[in-house]
Amino acid sequence: MKTLADIAAELEGYDPQALSVDRAREFLARLIEPITDTQAVDIFSALDRVLAQDVISPVSVPPHDNSAMDGYAFDGSQLVPDQALTLTPVGTALAGQAWQGTVSAGQCLRIMTGAVMPAGLDTVVPQELASVAQNQITIAANALRRGDNRRFLGEDLLAGSIALHKGERLTPAALGLLASLGMAKVQVLRRLRVAYFSTGNEILSLGEPTREGAVFDSNRYTVFGLLTRLGCEVIDMGVVRDEPERLEAAFTRAAAQADAIITSGGVSVGEADYTKLMMKQLGDVAFWKIAMRPGRPMAVGRIGQAALFGLPGNPVAVMVTFLAFVRGALLQMMGSGAKAPPLLRARSAQSMRKKPGRTEYQRGVVSSGADGRLSVQITGNQGSGVLSSMVQANGLIVLSHEQGNVALGDEVDVMMFDGAI
Numbered sequence: 178m179k180t181l182a183d184i185a186a187e188l189e190g191y192d193p194q195a196l197s198v199d200r201a202r203e204f205l206a207r208l209i210e211p212i213t214d215t216q217a218v219d220i221f222s223a224l225d226r227v228l229a230q231d232v233i234s235p236v237s238v239p240p241h242d243n244s245a246m247d248g249y250a251f252d253g254s255q256l257v258p259d260q261a262l263t264l265t266p267v268g269t270a271l272a273g274q275a276w277q278g279t280v281s282a283g284q285c286l287r288i289m290t291g292a293v294m295p296a297g298l299d300t301v302v303p304q305e306l307a308s309v310a311q312n313q314i315t316i317a318a319n320a321l322r323r324g325d326n327r328r329f330l331g332e333d334l335l336a337g338s339i340a341l342h343k344g345e346r347l348t349p350a351a352l353g354l355l356a357s358l359g360m361a362k363v364q365v366l367r368r369l370r371v372a373y374f375s376t377g378n379e380i381l382s383l384g385e386p387t388r389e390g391a392v393f394d395s396n397r398y399t400v401f402g403l404l405t406r407l408g409c410e411v412i413d414m415g416v417v418r419d420e421p422e423r424l425e426a427a428f429t430r431a432a433a434q435a436d437a438i439i440t441s442g443g444v445s446v447g448e449a450d451y452t453k454l455m456m457k458q459l460g461d462v463a464f465w466k467i468a469m470r471p472g473r474p475m476a477v478g479r480i481g482q483a484a485l486f487g488l489p490g491n492p493v494a495v496m497v498t499f500l501a502f503v504r505g506a507l508l509q510m511m512g513s514g515a516k517a518p519p520l521l522r523a524r525s526a527q528s529m530r531k532k533p534g535r536t537e538y539q540r541g542v543v544s545s546g547a548d549g550r551l552s553v554q555i556t557g558n559q560g561s562g563v564l565s566s567m568v569q570a571n572g573l574i575v576l577s578h579e580q581g582n583v584a585l586g587d588e589v590d591v592m593m594f595d596g597a598i
């Protein structure tokens with residue numbers, strides 16, 4: 178296992194006091210080690226889980242050539258350009274019931290979608306293109322080409338090929354694909370266990386009586402939601418008061434149970450509390466000042482075997498640092514090979530002031546304008562403690578490290594929340 182000092186030595190120009198977002202991500206990518214325990218789960222429990230091995234298709238899908246339409250199947254070599262074709266139906270092939278007879282030249286077979294194409298037939302005329310009269314059907318000239326409306330054996334997947342790759346997170350489409358292979362169980366990595374708590378003496382748990390200067394804990398609830406969306410097993414450790422014994426007990430208990438620990442608060446410069454001290458004492462931890470807004474202070478490292486993410490205290494800074502760093506790191510730990518989704522480009526509906534030399538995240542709503550192009554509007558007060566503008570947003574405008582001021586109508590990058598928030 179690499180120590181933080183090892184990683185710091187590998188990264189050229191690593192400066193924990195002035196760290197770019199990209200460099201911070203590189204650091205984390207080197208720090209994180211994926212879990213390896215696997216388990217077999219039922220397909221209904223497999224959504225969002227990460228595949229532990231490639232899935233090799235035991236069968237071909239579809240298992241036979243079949244019709245893509247309700248209509249009439251025939252030998253397409255009889256089609257002649259600019260000429261109509263008249264055929265006599267000699268039977269009906271239903272899905273799930275193979276047709277046993279033979280279909281000769283001048284004949285066709287009434288066929289339903291999904292029914293097996295009998296040998297020798299390669300084309301289906303949809304029923305809407307066949308005019309029926311006196312027990313015959315006629316296909317107008319040039320209405321069809323040979324091979325139309327036939328699905329091939331194995332056109333989705335051939336037996337023996339890789340249907341899904343190790344490291345893929347199972348989507349609804351992937352569940353359907355597994356089912357189409359006849360697989361009721363699948364081998365996945367175990368779920369990640371993540372413990373989290375909030376720190377700060379001014380932070381009240383829900384249900385506690387309010388008092389002067391105190392605020393309700395919101396961070397534990399946003400972190401709970403973000404982790405649950407990611408499919409983690411969550412261990413909620415409450416609000417931990419700023420006392421060395423309590424902090425030590427909390428970190429020790431979290432490290433013994435969890436793969437990762439997420440805290441909020443107490444990591445900024447000039448904090449008069451014990452959170453940083455305890456992290457330093459109990460683990461291998463770096464304290465970062467990241468060139469970003471909101472965010473900036475963050476602690477990362479390990480306590481025991483568990484990865485530690487010490488997030489800032491401000492509620493929006495917690496969410497932004499989670500999305501910018503923690504989410505990707507946890508996915509890596511879960512064994513997911515997923516790349517960060519591409520950023521979207523949208524026109525800014527306002528000008529924005531931006532200082533080069535740090536990455537800024539603004540809460541925004543992306544919508545498509547009358548001309549069909551995307552535009553993005555910021556959602557009001559961008560203070561790092563203001564959750565209401567986060568609630569209204571459907572994405573974060575990402576103004577990159579080098580970027581300067583943005584003019585009205587300029588294209589900007591947006592990280593859409595999709596299923597993450």
Ligand code: AMP
Pocket residue numbers: 375376377379380392393394395396397441442443444445489490491492562
């Ligand atoms: P800190 O990083 O501890 O200096 O906290 C920065 C700001 O975030 C302060 O205004 C805190 O009161 C606030 N804050 C810290 N933790 C929480 C929390 N769990 N829920 C809501 N606000 C918090």
Ligand code: MG
Pocket residue numbers: 376377378442443448490
């Ligand atoms: Mg504090």
